[in-house]
Amino acid sequence: MKPIKAVIIEDEAPARELVKAYLAEEPDIEIAEECENGFEGIKAIAKHQPDLIFLDVQMPKLTGFEMLELLDEFPQIIFTTAYDQYAIKAFELNAVDYLMKPFSKERFLKSVNKAKQRISNSKDSKSTVKKLVDKVKEESGPIDRIFVKTGSRIDVIPVGEIIRIDAQDDYAEIITKKKSYLKKETMNYLEKNLPPANFIRVHRSSIINSDYMEKIEKYGKESYVVVLKDGSRVNVSKSRIKELRTSLGI
Numbered sequence: 001m002k003p004i005k006a007v008i009i010e011d012e013a014p015a016r017e018l019v020k021a022y023l024a025e026e027p028d029i030e031i032a033e034e035c036e037n038g039f040e041g042i043k044a045i046a047k048h049q050p051d052l053i054f055l056d057v058q059m060p061k062l063t064g065f066e067m068l069e070l071l072d073e074f075p076q077i078i079f080t081t082a083y084d085q086y087a088i089k090a091f092e093l094n095a096v097d098y099l100m101k102p103f104s105k106e107r108f109l110k111s112v113n114k115a116k117q118r119i120s121n122s123k124d125s126k127s128t129v130k131k132l133v134d135k136v137k138e139e140s141g142p143i144d145r146i147f148v149k150t151g152s153r154i155d156v157i158p159v160g161e162i163i164r165i166d167a168q169d170d171y172a173e174i175i176t177k178k179k180s181y182l183k184k185e186t187m188n189y190l191e192k193n194l195p196p197a198n199f200i201r202v203h204r205s206s207i208i209n210s211d212y213m214e215k216i217e218k219y220g221k222e223s224y225v226v227v228l229k230d231g232s233r234v235n236v237s238k239s240r241i242k243e244l245r246t247s248l249g250i
Contacts, residue, residue: 004116006051006054007054009041009055011037011059016034032048037061037062041053054080065137069133088100097115146159150182157181162174164228164234172190175232198211203237208226208234213229
């Protein structure tokens, strides 16, 4: 039987060393790579196609959940966390294994054995992890940045740079001063989780950043359009004009 290929994604060196020390007693697990952050982790997963990853939840630059959001396929995952109580609840609800830091060798090996069983049974973790990521996203509150993966490139977009977002079939087109990006995301999620003080859904297909709004123009009897500072014009649906005026205090 070929060895189980594993990747460690953890920003703290002592924690990585602990995982490696515990795995030294598991000859059927081969460490393909260790990574200090989520960006390295995404590249390592694409390169090695591991069977198992050890993933820290709290990391700078890119959290464990943000990293998972950018993956197309999921290996088996053992999460490690120090204090995220909500994450622990989400793990338990979705039957995903996690290690609470500091963890003992006994607890670690228990998680590893569970992962081995899932790997040997070819148990698909994609739907389970997808449900977990979606649940965490739903409860995380206003977002301050959006990650977009295009091929091997990952762009980080601060929400303050977003001028507007337009629906494009199953994707959202995120328009900034510099360029536009396509991200597979729903308009409903973005409407709910972008900062409500700045982002207003003016149409089922459009969300605008009020900081970039120039004016509202009326055309026809009951039709309105928002003119933005980049010169673009966005239609406002009849059902949204009152909400828009209320949001802007006009």
